[in-house]
Amino acid sequence: MTPARNGLTVWTPLPPERNGIADYSAILLGGLAAHYDCRVACDDWLGLTPAGIAVVDPALAHRGAGPRVLHQIGNNPGHGFVLHGLRGMPGVTTLHDPGLLYLHETMGAAGATIRAGMAAALPGLAAVYGRQHREHGIQTRANHLLFDLAGEVLARSRAVVVHSAYARNRLRLVHGPAATAHVAVIPHFVPPGALPDRAAARARLGLPQDGFLVLTAGFATAVKRFDWLIEALALAIGQGAALRWIHAGAERPEEYALGAAIAARPAVAARAHVTGYLDEAALDDHIAAADLLVNLRFPSGGESSGSLARAFAAGTCCMVSDTAAYAELPRDAVLHLPLTGSVGLLAEALCAMAAEPARAAAIGALGRRHAEAEMALPAVAARYRDVIEESLGRPVAPDAPREVVSTLVLEAGPRLLARDLEAVLAGRRGPCRLLLAVPDLAALADLTLDRPGLLGDLLPLAARLVSVRVEAAPRPGLLLDLDLGGAA
Structure with missing residues (x-):
């Protein structure tokens, strides 16, 4: 047995x-x-x-x-x-x-809670860099990097x-x-199993079998240094490099206006394409089809990269910033780009590899060998x-005490309106707990089925939903933890 x-x-x-x-x-x-x-x-x-x-x-x-x-x-x-x-x-x-820090903000954590977390780790820096958040509610890029x-x-x-x-x-x-x-x-x-064959991937994508392909992947953000890459591509193209660039991922214009940056460089725009978000199979095809994956980060918080791991598995040559976690990768398995003089050095590398793609292929083969030895899924699991x-035997710290707030009760039925909730919350600020009470859980199920957008319809714009859970006793209903602003 x-x-x-x-x-x-x-x-x-x-x-x-x-x-x-x-x-x-x-x-x-x-x-x-x-x-x-x-x-x-x-x-x-x-x-x-x-x-x-x-x-x-x-x-x-x-x-x-x-x-x-x-x-x-x-x-x-x-x-x-x-x-x-x-x-x-x-x-x-x-x-x-x-x-x-961004996770806590999107969860609706109170300002005082966020500042307490900043100060607990780096009290001296929090006193200086937390001032804008404390006095004006402004969160800076420096805060997201430091705390x-x-x-x-x-x-x-x-x-x-x-x-x-x-x-x-x-x-x-x-x-x-x-x-x-x-x-x-x-x-x-690295993902288990073999990634697509380069020739087959290019055929599926409608790409020519020859020609040097530079790839970037994932969500387009400022720290991936597309500004450096676009300038380097313009220099390399101006020097006669025969290459094209695909960004295999979605643009986030609120973080980095990639499309506008590309359009500002007509020579680059003529050889560039942004795919939008790709599913796993399409992303694998793009990585396997590429000659060079450019995966830059500056400043880096030590984050990892799934697209880099996929490129290792495909034997695609990778270029990374010589900083943070990327600096730990073997020097023969990837190309490390220094943080000083990056644009000029990147342009030189693009010209050299586009002229002799076998050099990139040789580095990619060494990257795959490193991945097979150190990053195989069974070994990681x-x-x-x-x-x-x-x-299993290690104790953990007790859960942080939560601020105790009184619970407001509002009878919830099929005719409940937003103005009913506004009346209950009128004049309140800061953390608030509200029970949308129902006769029993069957009534709650009926209510949520009849009105699937219930909370979105009811909550005022100033109220941030921190958490929601179903309560069975002492009174059944939906228990909402809200942040009404104005506290801290």
Whole structure:
């Protein structure tokens, strides 16, 4: 008789959410399934998992859960429910990006809570750089770079996984050795299985078999230094380099106006294309078809890159910034671009490799060899297993005390209007707890089915929804935690 295997509950977003960590988690689950009976707590019950792995409602994840829990947390709105899960079910946390300030903002954390997290890690800097936030409610780019707000994750996790020594050392510098003694480094894995053949990928994409293709990937943001790349491409094209550039990803004009920057350089625009968001198969085709993946970061917070791992697996030559986690990659496996004189050096490299593509192919082959030795999924999953098992006896800090606020009650029925809620909230500021009361849970189910956009219709613009949960007793209903502004 085969002995029963231990269960593992994984809190994470899942595909089809447009979130690189969702893709990471879906693939990692396939590796973890070799060691555990996995299930996933996800706020999208239609999330995609490997065969045989169930998705459970985060509100019910505690039922039948054992001590083995893994949280996947990144710095974007898709991970708010994971942070809530960590508060209730401590376990191992993969911290994909230590800079969690944006996550807390999008979760509706009160200003005082955010500033307390900033000051707890770097009190001297918080006194200076937190002034604009404290006095005017303005969050600067410097704040997002300097303050990670990872203290709660470190305290509530039995172990924390990061993808580079740089990320571990950064946490240690900010939070101290004692608070980070349980941080382990596990590299980003390469996807299992072979990526597409270069010729076949180009054929599917309608690209010519010859010609040097430069690729960038993912969401277009300022830290990926498209400004450097566009200027370098213009220089290289002006010197006669025969190449084309594709950005395999979506533009985020509110962060970086990529289309406008390309249009301002007509020579580059004639050889450039932005695909928009791509599914996994299309992204793999673009990476396999490329001669060079340019993956720059400055400034870097120590984040990892799924597209870089895919390029390693495809044997595509990669160019990275010589900084942070990227500086740890073997010098023969990637091209490292210095942070000084970057534009001119990048232009020189583009000209040289476009003239002799075999040089790029040779570097790509060494990158694939490195990935096969250090980043294979079974090895990464086994290291996760070791961290999870070793963490089981480690205590965690008690959950941070929550501000106690009185609960307002509003009878919720089919005729409930926004003005009814406005009347209850009139004159209130700061944290607020509101119960939309119903006779029983059956009535609540009927109400939410009849009015699926209920909260969006009811809540005033000034009210930020921090959390919502179903209450069965002492009075049934929807319990809302709100931030009405004006506090702190």
